[in-house]
Amino acid sequence: MKVGGEARYYIKVGTIEELREALQFAKERQLPFFILGKGSNCIFDDEGFSGLVIHNKIEFCNLNETKVEVGAGLSFSWLGTFTAKNNLSGLEFASGIPGTVGGAIYMNAGSNGLETKDFLESCNYLFQDGTLRQFDRGELQFSYRHSPFQEMKGALVSATFKLFKSEEARKRQIELIHYRKNTQPLKDCSAGCVFRNPVNAKAGALIEASGLKGAKIGGAEVSLVHANFIVNKGGATSKDIKMLIEHVSETVKEKTGHTLKKEVCFISKDGFLNL
Ligand SMILES: Cc1cc2nc3c(=O)[nH]c(=O)nc-3n(C[C@H](O)[C@H](O)[C@H](O)COP(=O)(O)OP(=O)(O)OC[C@H]3O[C@@H](n4cnc5c(N)ncnc54)[C@H](O)[C@@H]3O)c2cc1C
Structure with missing residues (x-):
């Protein structure tokens, strides 16, 4: 929103190792930390943030048949367009949501009747103590704009979505983008x-x-x-x-x-x- 003050510490992380070090840095100094995706759902205080902002830039994307494995820092909107262009359906709604995959899972972002949880197969989460854990979709209880990660201390690292083949995907994604452009500021x-x-x-x-x-x-x-x-x-x-x-x-x-x-x-x- 282009509001808010400065952070005391800020770091960009592009790998799990860098993320682990950043979380450790905050732990050792007993600093609050905040995982930043694209900041598209956040409003920071005018007085700034007294801890460490960890900007997630883990951005890989591996497509294998109908499964796509992605870094949590990847653009969710890009993923929606990319999968639709590959005739894969499920994430068309993501196109136009200006966040990251990690932010979308954390918020269980959704639109037009679908939510991020719907095509999620699994995700990897790094706890602040350095433990990396894979969660399968069945272990996770999501609800409207809520994910269990809102109660955890750490960061989403990557996720796998399972989609289905459809020749209609690209057409649907373009329709949704037009609708968004006509109805949102x-x-x-x-x-x-x-x-x-x-x-x-x-x-x-x-x-x-x-x-x-x-x-x-x-x-x-x-x-x-x-x-x-x-x-x-x-x-x-x-x-x-x-x-x-x-x-x-x-x-x-x-x-x-x-x-x-x-x-x-x-x-x-x-x-x-x-x-
Ligand atoms: C123009 C516009 C349109 C939008 N349309 C929609 C819409 O249609 N549907 C919808 O649901 N939302 C929508 N949003 C809101 C927003 O884009 C989503 O909530 C998005 O998923 C947030 O992602 P982000 O990366 O920007 O998260 P941020 O704003 O950076 O962070 C949001 C929360 O997620 C946490 N988080 C981010 N990444 C991680 C991670 N890797 N691990 C753990 N926690 C993490 C942050 O700590 C924070 O608590 C819209 C926003 C804008 C500005």
Whole structure:
């Protein structure tokens, strides 16, 4: 979103060994650490982050028949396009989601009725104590924008997806990209959908019905294109965004009776993650 202060430490890691060393560095100094994918779902505090930001750039991609094994730092959007171009179906929805594979698994990102978990076969996770473990899909309980990795301390390293052959995949992926371009504010900086959809309702529709499209605090604005996005119209601070989110929550509650839960992650100065 182009907001937030500086991190005390920052490192880019391209291999498991580098990731292990970075996690060890944080452990030895008792520093909070934060695994950064593409930051497309994150809002950092204006005061910055007092720990270590570990930027995951483990980016390999091996395609074998209908299985694709990828590094957790690989672009999820690229993967959606690449697999569709290879006539493989399952991840067309990923095309246009501006995160990494690791971020998508961690958030169980989804769209158009599909979620990251749906075609996941297994993934490898490095715990902060240095243990590398493979998790098979059957061992993992996912739900709407939730994965068990949100309760673990470490980082996703790689994943394998099992797809199926389809001549329609590329056509479907292009249709989804066009739909996204027409319905989301892609020209402005945002962190994607701010709120999760309540059961049997759409957060965007509730916000719009509450008359909040275009509502502004400082440089933060409820998007005129899609009401569940808050965009940075220039010079927004993390505080502006937080205040606008609170204003939207309170107004929607008052006008529709619905309680909205946040989908974006706020990272406080001392590393507290507010999911
Ligand atoms: C324009 C726009 C459109 C979007 N559309 C969608 C959509 O259709 N559907 C949807 O679900 N989301 C959407 N998003 C939100 C976002 O892109 C997804 O949640 C994405 O999966 C986040 O990936 P990331 O790499 O950017 O994660 P980040 O924002 O970097 O991190 C998000 C969380 O994941 C954790 N994380 C990241 N990588 C790892 C790793 N390797 N190991 C462990 N933890 C990790 C981080 O620590 C953090 O807690 C959209 C965002 C934008 C800006």
